[in-house]
Amino acid sequence: MEPSKANDGDILHEFFPFFRVYKDGRVERLMPMEKLKVPPSEDAEVRSKDVTISSDPTVLARVFMPRGAGLDERLPVLIYIHGGGFSIGSAFHQGYHEYVSWLVAKARVIAVSIEYRLAPQNPIPACYDDAWAATQWALGHANGNGPDQWLTEHGDFGRVYIAGDSAGANISHNVAVRTGRAGVPAGVRIxxxxxxxxxxxxxxxxxxxxxxxxxxxGLADPRLKPPPEDLAVIGCEKVLVFVAQRDPLRGSGLWYHEELKKSGWGGSVEIVEHEGESHAFHLLKPHCDKALDLKDKLVAFLRGTITAKE
Structure with missing residues (x-):
């Protein structure tokens, strides 16, 4: 909805710059995204389409496929989870559409970009549950009988990656924890x-x-502040963490990196910091040198040409 003209006295809660809640129960998003959504596209390098993961609740995703894949060519699978404070943003937002398309073209992966339900209308844990459901849906194609032709015919489920930014990075961690505890289908390697x-x-x-x-x-909730026992079981082999020097969340990323190393988890972890930059600069300034550096490092991670290290 458009910004309201209501009196400040009608506001019950305000969480700038994300949303405010009025006494009558209405929720106003302070950065409306509807006008910035774009349809799937048939670009020169990447094709995309929207799929329904679940109808009750409604969970959608946008699937991206690089052009030119050979008949028997198998490509790594990327599960992407967008950010936005758990309350705004969309896999269909123009910025995320272009970002994931770029990763798909450069890394030559098939991507499943998840459209999860947003809080506060859909209280947490809806976002975590939707991301888990979409991940299970994607991995379910490893047996060769899944509903999506691109994933069935071209997905290499021995090379699966999960990625996200900001809130989406938090959700990615939680998906990795659930994957580590529940296991993965036969033929799947995260x-x-x-x-x-x-x-x-x-x-x-x-x-x-x-x-x-x-x-x-409270503040010790494991979804908010991962305990050592969760960090120790994340279901992947390597982790890459990006932080930005001027980002208010910088300490969060540094903390995660150090706690993961101490947890007893058997994988490898690397942290990359960009000086002079703030939160989500790679989306806000996608063509600047440091954004290109971030994206290039992420592409190399997805292609397996760099290995995260302690």
Missing amino acids: VGVAMVHPYFGGTADDTMWLYMCPENS
Whole structure:
């Protein structure tokens, strides 16, 4: 909806710059995204289409496929989870569409970009559950009988990656934890998880997260602040964490990197910092040198040409 003309006295909660809640129960998003959504496309390098993961609840995804794949060519599978404070953003947003398309073209992967339900209308854990359902749907194609032709015919499920930014990085971690505990279908190997500017508590946004998640265990909630026992079982072989020097979430990413190393998890982890930049700069300034550096490093991670290290 458009910004309201209501009096400030009608506002019950405000979480700038994400949303405000009025006394009558209405929710106003402060950065409406509807006008910035774009349809799937048939670009010169990448094709995309929208799929329905579930109809009750409604969980959608946009699937991306690079052009020119040979008849028997198998491509790594990327599961991407967008950011937006758990309350805004979309896999169909122009910025995310262009970003994931770029990764698909450069890394030559098939991507499943998840459109999860947003809080507060859909309280947390809806976003976590939707991302898990979409991940299971994608991995279900490993047996060669899945509903999506691109994934069935061209997905290499021995090379699966999960990635996300900000809130999406937090959700990516939680998907990796559930994968580690539940296991994966036969023929599936989760190679790596990439987290760009992840959120794991310790900032002013914590109050908003607790509001969006009515059933929580406070600031120590494992979905907000991963405990060692969760870090120790994340279901992948390597993790790449990006932080930005001027990002309020920088400490969150540094904390995660150090705690993961201490947890007893058997994989390898690398952290990359970009000086002088702030949160999500790679989306806000996608063509600047440091954004291109971030994206190039992520592409190399997805292609397996660099290995995360301690």
